[in-house]
Amino acid sequence: MKAGLISFSSQRYQRVIAILLILLWAYSAVDKLTDFPKFxxxxxxxxxxxxxxxxxxxxxxxxxxxxxxxxxxKKTVIPGLYASFALLSLFTAYLVVILNYSYYIPCSCNGLMASMSWSAHIVFNIVCLLLTASAIVIPDYDQRKGGAISVA
Structure with a gap:
């Protein structure tokens, strides 16, 4: 390993992204269910x-x-990543449409998401989309190349 680089397996990278998405989806669902009438x-x-x-x-x-x-x-991580990508895409598209074409912008967000502007929310979703896509693509690429991911 070269000095200044951190090397880790693509499977570990995929696992980290999956854990972050688990936290996102669980938080989001619990937030909605906690104040279901408002949602x-x-x-x-x-x-x-x-x-x-x-x-x-x-x-x-x-x-x-x-x-x-x-x-x-473990056996359903890849379908979970694809489902995450689909949901994030739908939510992001919904936000863009609502922000650009609606007279009213509904919001049932609580906690962390409530403190974000709509633009920040879209950026957050796009970052999550990119991380999800990378967690789908990188392990497949890594298996074909037989290497590990290096991050400076």
Whole structure:
């Protein structure tokens, strides 16, 4: 190992990203379920979801918990990463559409997410998307090259 570089396996990298996503999805789901009436009410104010808020209010946190569970089980980490990428993509697209085309921006965020601006929230989602994509791609690339990841 060269001085100044940290070398670690791509599987360890993938595991670290999976753990971060588990924390994200579990936190997000628990946050929604903790104040479920507020979450459902805010969904009802969304011009894209109103009329379906009761169904969406149940499906979203259950999906987040399911994805967290997929990421926790070694055999389902890859499907969990793909599911994370899909959810993050949907949430990011939803935010962009709401911010650009809606007269009302619903927010049921609590805790850490409530303190973020909408722009910061989109940047956060994009960073999570990039980390998720890298956790899917790097181990596959690493297996073909037979090496480890080096970070300066």
């Amino acid at each position: 459902r009410l805010e969904l009802g104010k969304s011009p894209l979801i109103s009329g379906f808020q009761n169904v969406v209010a149940v499906i979203v946190p259950l999906t987040e918990l399911t994805v967290a569970l997929l990421l926790r089980i």
